[in-house]
Amino acid sequence: MDFSASERTRDISERVKAFFDAELLPRHREWANWVGTQAGSPPWLDGLRDKARQLGLWNLALADLAIDEPGTRLSNQEFGAAAETMGRLPWASEVFNCHAPDTPNMITLQHAGTPEQKAQWLRPLLEGRIRSAFAMTEPAVGSSDATNLQFSMRRDGQDYVLNGSKWYCSGASHPRCRFLIVMGATDPAAARNQRHSAVIVPSDTPGLKIVRDLRFMGLQNPTSAASQLEFSDVRVPVSNLLGQEGQGFKVAQTRLGPARIHHCMRALGSAEVLIELMMARASERQTFGRVLADYDTVQRWIAESRIEVEQARLLVQRAAWLLDRDGHAGAWRDVSIIKVVVPRMVQGIADRAVQVFGAMGGSDDTPIHSIFAHMRAMRIADGPDEVHLRQIFRMENKPGWSVADSPYNTPFEV
Amino acid sequence: MDFSASERTRDISERVKAFFDAELLPRHREWANWVGTQAGSPPWLDGLRDKARQLGLWNLALADLAIDEPGTRLSNQEFGAAAETMGRLPWASEVFNCHAPDTPNMITLQHAGTPEQKAQWLRPLLEGRIRSAFAMTEPAVGSSDATNLQFSMRRDGQDYVLNGSKWYCSGASHPRCRFLIVMGATDPAAARNQRHSAVIVPSDTPGLKIVRDLRFMGLQNPTSAASQLEFSDVRVPVSNLLGQEGQGFKVAQTRLGPARIHHCMRALGSAEVLIELMMARASERQTFGRVLADYDTVQRWIAESRIEVEQARLLVQRAAWLLDRDGHAGAWRDVSIIKVVVPRMVQGIADRAVQVFGAMGGSDDTPIHSIFAHMRAMRIADGPDEVHLRQIFRMENKPGWSVADSPYNTPFEV
């Protein structure tokens, strides 16, 4: 194993970091002020996006770009360090056109889209001209078992007619959102794994209504709100089907690996911010005659956070390396592992950070709550920890011996 | 020990429960809808408060009422079961005039107030005609060490002139709030324990400005918002001093025991709501062919929650019993113990509840986030866990032997 970063990784991550430090970080308070008081993004954001694109820092999260598609052509692993930097601010990914759910939607379209679908929906996403959304979770059923999905997509002539509710659909209420990828049941009577399909639904289709934007643990995501949607006889042409009918999960699968890995990479970046905040606070605050940094409880919290981040980062890097090398199947277990490890770990660091900060730690003056709530959501989104733990268990091998015969056991000889 | 509830405890708690079930619970959605869309409390709340008072369910949290003061004269322990019921909804305590910070402020006035102060400020609180606030925490210093407080209360003739910032001051922005009890430094040059005093500041005193209402972990407390305050040359007469100058902590101390115990009692009530919610969800939701209640992980979460609630409740009851019997000094260690145990425990149950619920668990459609955020705040408010753990440690006795001589050790005889 070689733990040094490649030349290319270093180069890209340094350039992203330099741009981040020079152009994004100084504008963060301005950004926060804007999104705290009005909808959409501040108008100067487009300028930053143009600049990033001109610098070649664009679509860094897409490992498989066609010859004419704009982007850096980084592998998932090479994206790692840059992704961590982007994870330091909630809106940084967007500047580099690396944000969810657009990136996973682009990946889905790359793999399952027809040439027409690509021209109409993928191209403008790649160019950063529009936004998109992904609608899967339903309020009525335990959606962590995706085969439970009840959302109806009835075939009617050359159309699908969509009826049902979705929620925690991220991106749908963004002013530039032009389409949604929606998962639903095209054949409720089929076998559980062949029941569901994915279709493209333009945002302005009649019958589609955004009921409300939702919070999660008190956080309304300012870059990509989670919405509740009602579909009443929403009609889309059959040509909007992604992949084959009944193969919705297969279509969705291509996005899962990269999406989860990139989420984890960004989460590591936010964890680094938390550690920096704790270090600063602990050095400044004094109680009972000592700065907090002199209490070994605080030292331990920070050291444990460091440990956890280091080991999680190696796991994430390896999952990315496996995905790049062996594809979905080869990386499956490791993607589940990081999906379990990273969010709960960063949630724990955020909880420690609250305690180090005191009252301010729970306020909106620091990013702690925002990171916390985001991580808490990640422990459910894309499959709750429990589903992934079961997957991990199932990929464990049984040894070739029974306990009684185990060569490692030394039973008493009567 | 006798673990059965007294006749009086049972009677009161049953009557509170009956009133809660009949009059409060059915109005909760209405209440939530109101506070989600406009300031203050719904107009029908006053009617409920009148009803409660007529039923003799009023001021149940005040163990020491003077002969002419209205209330039930329950001991802290007897209040326990009723307080749990009130903790089931964020606004229930208010109906029975048992809410913070008014109750702790009443206790402070009962112990430290002059007859004039009592007539002017305590009486209308007891009658439920006004609201009040308590201002202690400062943004600029680590306030968990109260001797750090820098807020200036300079004596000038027959006035104190107040300057400085406070935040997470609960109740100040309530439309009916008429005064604040403010902690500050009257003699910054004195010994750390004699530097601070408590004074009454009428809400409409010139120079006092509410800067903003704060959230904690995404929660803006709808019954008693936490505010940030600026004091610029705020003048109050010396007669507004509570207790003696320089004895602010002594004045504050009387409120700490009951306030913390009542908080914990209410927290137990909210924990019971969480367990009920988990039980209901686990019985209804299905994944991979089984209801959640058939997964032993879910069973374990609920069983561990039950265990934690049961043992915490006994601790809380004992702390109340000690406070009733032996006063502040006798209950000191046990109050610290429950202050550590209860909030983190209920926070943990809320975290489990999110996982059982899935997406809805983080939404505002359930009380889970609200309970979670409240508990997280409690781990900092009134002293962070770490300060209480140190207190508990310090009250531990050293045995009369050294390790070498310990009769429990069996050193090798060479």
Next chain:
Amino acid sequence: MDFSASERTRDISERVKAFFDAELLPRHREWANWVGTQAGSPPWLDGLRDKARQLGLWNLALADLAIDEPGTRLSNQEFGAAAETMGRLPWASEVFNCHAPDTPNMITLQHAGTPEQKAQWLRPLLEGRIRSAFAMTEPAVGSSDATNLQFSMRRDGQDYVLNGSKWYCSGASHPRCRFLIVMGATDPAAARNQRHSAVIVPSDTPGLKIVRDLRFMGLQNPTSAASQLEFSDVRVPVSNLLGQEGQGFKVAQTRLGPARIHHCMRALGSAEVLIELMMARASERQTFGRVLADYDTVQRWIAESRIEVEQARLLVQRAAWLLDRDGHAGAWRDVSIIKVVVPRMVQGIADRAVQVFGAMGGSDDTPIHSIFAHMRAMRIADGPDEVHLRQIFRMENKPGWSVADSPYNTPFEV
């Protein structure tokens, strides 16, 4: 609730404590030296037992004594404080004839024994003249589900013929052991709950062989070793049946409540010893210029230990109170709760104690390992934590509403 100890409890526990301090504790090193080098108990132990009996400190753990049976007639709750004192040394219970498995065996005989069985086996146990053993766990099956037991007890005329293996049978190899209570299948074809019976097997019955004494996590229990037994055509008369054939679990049930509660009481005593040891060590040892007691990590360990002990003790006391008042059925849930809480809690304190002590903490010079191993075993013995957690879950009530209708939920009104 009244948390003060009764007069009787205080009196007994003070007398036990005085005797313990004066007569047992000073002899502990002598005892340890004896059992470390030879079998059985030191010869002076019988003298101590006589003394204890003369002082009326005898059979304190038997709540239901017949009119002519010797003992103090304490309720389970009243036994609590005395039991904690006994738990401070591994051999103290024996001095007061309160040790397992003899006490649970006596309880079993009290409830299920015929007059003849009582005369032959119960009476000498009550007098402390003999020892006994209890054989349930089998190496071949998961015995935490007792209906799995395969041990064969075939009826043959007026005899049962016993065949099979048992292990972790405590007490069988004690030189004074005169009989075992053995659980086995008298009717393997019956319904799972009617398959098993309990019979008395005299220690010297031909065909019964003690294969070896076992250790658990490195500990060989010096007061009541855990043995592996082989039964080959061991014959006992049908009159040795305890209770009715096929009702073995019912017979065993009477012992479970008191046995588990007393184990937990003693465990609390050992936890107090660990806290004392940590306090002593932390006050004496110095690293990097400070005594360990000045590190807040160590303070926290001790404070958390104190918290855990206090809350567990209240639970244990309540379980005892419930058992005394409502019998087995009423105390069932609470016995499961303490069975889960106490051993893992004390195991955790022991783990902390090792860390406070450093190298000595793992040695045999302190009781830490012995307590640790004993607690670790208790998490399996009498049902593993997992079985009890499931019991606790099952006794949880479902609320009368579904999540959708829950009055505590506030769903969005579309």
Next chain:
Amino acid sequence: MDFSASERTRDISERVKAFFDAELLPRHREWANWVGTQAGSPPWLDGLRDKARQLGLWNLALADLAIDEPGTRLSNQEFGAAAETMGRLPWASEVFNCHAPDTPNMITLQHAGTPEQKAQWLRPLLEGRIRSAFAMTEPAVGSSDATNLQFSMRRDGQDYVLNGSKWYCSGASHPRCRFLIVMGATDPAAARNQRHSAVIVPSDTPGLKIVRDLRFMGLQNPTSAASQLEFSDVRVPVSNLLGQEGQGFKVAQTRLGPARIHHCMRALGSAEVLIELMMARASERQTFGRVLADYDTVQRWIAESRIEVEQARLLVQRAAWLLDRDGHAGAWRDVSIIKVVVPRMVQGIADRAVQVFGAMGGSDDTPIHSIFAHMRAMRIADGPDEVHLRQIFRMENKPGWSVADSPYNTPFEV
């Protein structure tokens, strides 16, 4: 980063694994039987060692071999996979001459030894003809702060005269042990870091007495017992000094990195054995109508174990890679990290394994207790977790901003 194993790593680890499977594993019960009943190693062990050496599988843990020294010249990282295999059995390292404390002693001699010392002590160790020991920890002082060491090494003419006690000195009582490296104070009045020296003490030096072999959490290490030693006027010539007088910690430092890393590698191997044992047991045992592997609690335990092992292994590999590339200074933080992570993690897995196994899990019939106790010792040996956590904290950088100015904060603009 490249997570694939090098050709060389794969080759060596496969050859070690093949030899292990063919020659060691089948003899484990025989080995266990021998060491359970008599001192030293079974006579056939030397034959295995010869075979291993002939196969070139010898001294694999020594990264810096001189030109004429026998061994494989693997880097620390390359040793990783082979070390894990060796960690699967307590005696496997010895077969390949890679066991502690001989390997760390060899490293110490390589770096600090004079040519004469190397000829006399290093060469026979390299050849596997003798054994050695390392004596540092003292019963009287908190040895986790090494500057506390009081052991006296008084210079007297051309000799040092040694007096004092050591304990948990591993290897001293092995029949082939020929010398000890002993740490002590040559100049107690010097600055704390210049007080101590390391000297070689031949095992048969008059005045050196092995008081006893010690257990740790019930385990007496059968391959390298931990002894308590008394030194009474033990004289060694000044030429036995290792490195310079007063530079004892510097001399010891060279061994720390490799020793800790190799310990962690072996610990990972033992964790894999535990997982295999749990998988086997969970597949075979049945309770309440299901095999244990069908309970999601058991699935979770195994999955969490897998996660923990995977992330710890990556950390260990990176620490080795850093040590190989950047030496002691560059790997310092990461060595502390794995020192904290690995032992407590494997201890936790062992605790789970006990629970999966039930009674057998605590017995000596499985390796669970032995692994558990070894891991528990590792959390203290070579510096307790707390010391390493402090080191890790100290290597954390403070950010260049204060909290008030942090670009990540968004304070309210008044």
